[in-house]
Amino acid sequence: MTTAPAQRVRRGGRTATNPAGRAGYLFASGYVVLLLAFGVLPTCYAVWLALSNSRGQLVGLGNFTRTFADFRFGSAFVHIGVYLLIWLAVLMVLVVLLALLLHGRMRRSSATLRFLFYLPGALAGVASVLLWLILLDPAASPVGWLLEAFGWHTLAQVIAPGHLPVLFTVIAFWTGAGGWIVIMYGALNNIPHEVLEAARIDGASPLQIALRIQIPMLTKWIAYMLILAFAAGTQLFVEPQLVSTASWGMIPDSWSPNQLSYQYAFQAGDFNGAAALSVDLLVLGLGCAALVVFRAGLFDRD
Numbered sequence: 016m017t018t019a020p021a022q023r024v025r026r027g028g029r030t031a032t033n034p035a036g037r038a039g040y041l042f043a044s045g046y047v048v049l050l051l052a053f054g055v056l057p058t059c060y061a062v063w064l065a066l067s068n069s070r071g072q073l074v075g076l077g078n079f080t081r082t083f084a085d086f087r088f089g090s091a092f093v094h095i096g097v098y099l100l101i102w103l104a105v106l107m108v109l110v111v112l113l114a115l116l117l118h119g120r121m122r123r124s125s126a127t128l129r130f131l132f133y134l135p136g137a138l139a140g141v142a143s144v145l146l147w148l149i150l151l152d153p154a155a156s157p158v159g160w161l162l163e164a165f166g167w168h169t170l171a172q173v174i175a176p177g178h179l180p181v182l183f184t185v186i187a188f189w190t191g192a193g194g195w196i197v198i199m200y201g202a203l204n205n206i207p208h209e210v211l212e213a214a215r216i217d218g219a220s221p222l223q224i225a226l227r228i229q230i231p232m233l234t235k236w237i238a239y240m241l242i243l244a245f246a247a248g249t250q251l252f253v254e255p256q257l258v259s260t261a262s263w264g265m266i267p268d269s270w271s272p273n274q275l276s277y278q279y280a281f282q283a284g285d286f287n288g289a290a291a292l293s294v295d296l297l298v299l300g301l302g303c304a305a306l307v308v309f310r311a312g313l314f315d316r317d
Contacts, residue, residue, distance in 0.1 A: 058297065064290035078291035082279070087269040095271050098180040099248045105184055106244055107237060110192055114199035115225050129200060132193035143190045144257045151182070171265060174258050179266065183254050191247070195240050202236045203229060238311035242304045249296050252277070272296055 068074050082088055117128060135143070152170040153159040167173045174182065206229060214224050230237075252273040259266040259274075269275040272292055280289035308314065 061290045061293050061297075064287050065294045068287055074287075078287045079295070082288050082291050082295075085275075087267075087275055087278075090267075091269055091272045091275045094180070095249060095251060098183055098251065099245060101180050102184045102187055102248050103241060103244060105188060106192060106195070107241065109188070110195045110199055110240065111230065111233065111237065113192075113196050114203060115229060117196070117200050118203040118229075119221060129193075129197050132196045135189050135193060144186060144254050147182075147186050147189075148257065148261050171262060174262055174266065176266060179255065179258065179270070182258075183251065186254055187248070191244075195244075198240070199233065199236060202233055206232050234311055235313050238307050238313050242307050245303055245307075246300045249273075249300055 065078050066073055066075065068077070113132070121128060148170070150156045150158065151162070151173045153162040153168055153173070154170075156162060162168075162173060210228060211224060214228055219227070250273055251271045255266065255270040255274055256268070256277075259268045259270065269278050272295070276289040276292040279285045279292065
């Protein structure tokens, strides 16, 4: 008797593995090897560095308390916290809104718009930030007249410290939101057409359909987006580093925790302190991810 393709089958008293099952293990093994080599092992090494000193002796939480006492620690995490609040709120609202519009009123031109939304993501992070530095310089920007209308006549005025969380949010949305819009659009396509049609027959408006059917059915996708966007946001480095260089030191080179970790590792040669900061970010990310997973029921069966 033949079972599922990925299971074992009986042949002449022997048990043989189905080729489809072997192919599945083969494809998964490549990911597992890369995950171990570039994910699990580096994380374990970072934890070991964070709990030891330069001589390889265990010091417990010594590196954590030492970096916590650094005067730059609090401001770096406050900066990244403000940025994350703005970035995640903007991402969640605008991505879902644009995906709903593409799936509804703008459906005829959705293919072209999805391509245009996704296109900025093809730029590398450094190239994207350099492009934005030109756009934000009133003397060189093609929209310099708009910046001057806000009273900003120099690049230094535009990239003032108080503006950075919003500026980094704009850059991050421009480069990263397109992929999420495409994902949300695909998730909307998985909602049974019969459900939407029944709601329309019952007299539901597009707004009611979006609020009561589509968005609730996107909850797990939104939770997935928040987890990955939060993890990426805590790793902010390229944007503040280049802005700090362009501002000639007006912006501190430890604006974000990742920058502070870089200072520990490559300016002070303190890899143990840098590892402690990276573990702080890891614990913060895992804690917030666990909260989102359990609140949204990400792994609950439908």
